[in-house]
Amino acid sequence: MTSISSYVSSAADVEPTLRRFQEMIAKYQFMEANVSKRAAGLREKLPEMESTLSTIRFLRRRKAKLEEGDDDDDDDDEKEEAVADLETTFSLNDTLYAKAKIAPREIEEVYLWLGANVMVAYPLAEAEEMLKARVEKAEETLKACAEDMEFLRVQITTVEVATARVYNWDVVEKRKRKAIAGKEGAEGEEEGGQEEG
Numbered sequence: 001m002t003s004i005s006s007y008v009s010s011a012a013d014v015e016p017t018l019r020r021f022q023e024m025i026a027k028y029q030f031m032e033a034n035v036s037k038r039a040a041g042l043r044e045k046l047p048e049m050e051s052t053l054s055t056i057r058f059l060r061r062r063k064a065k066l067e068e069g070d071d072d073d074d075d076d077d078e079k080e081e082a083v084a085d086l087e088t089t090f091s092l093n094d095t096l097y098a099k100a101k102i103a104p105r106e107i108e109e110v111y112l113w114l115g116a117n118v119m120v121a122y123p124l125a126e127a128e129e130m131l132k133a134r135v136e137k138a139e140e141t142l143k144a145c146a147e148d149m150e151f152l153r154v155q156i157t158t159v160e161v162a163t164a165r166v167y168n169w170d171v172v173e174k175r176k177r178k179a180i181a182g183k184e185g186a187e188g189e190e191e192g193g194q195e196e197g
Contacts, residue, residue: 014170021163032152039145053131062104
């Protein structure tokens with residue numbers, strides 16, 4: 001805002017202008033809250049997606065390593081089978097875990113929660129591709145949210161400064177009017193006093 005006069009030309013314009021600016025600030029703050037909430041949700045989900053992606057990559061590497069081992073001598077099948085199986089702990093809930101034995105050699109697909117109580121089975125390679133794409137998309141969206149937040153903060157600050165300038169302009173104008181009215185009143189008293197004497 002370069003000039004107050006472009007927004008306010010008289011005292012009657014002050015209140016509507018201030019009201020309009022307050023509405024703009026409220027809209028920007030609402031948008032900022034929504035963007036902030038979206039970013040927080042992504043920041044919460046991203047570590048879990050990355051962890052799941054890491055697990056799938058681990059399973060694929062382990063399976064590939066075991067399949068490469070099949071081409072070698074099969075003298076110690078039982079020993080290799082014992083090494084091949086993994087014992088792990090799964091989180092069923094925040095405080096509830098279950099132990100499981102996994103045979104990476106036998107894993108062909110994984111089941112992924114997509115949200116809204118939907119679970120889908122994916123082949124390992126497809127699951128890795130899908131999760132990699134989702135992680136990349138989430139990171140891009142987080143960057144976009146950060147840019148949006150910065151833009152909204154600048155807009156809020158700009159409108160707040162404009163509001164302060166209009167308010168200050170109004171205060172100065174009221175003082176000028178009061179001073180002019182005071183001078184006119186003083187001149188009227190002087191004229192009235194001279195007529196009496």
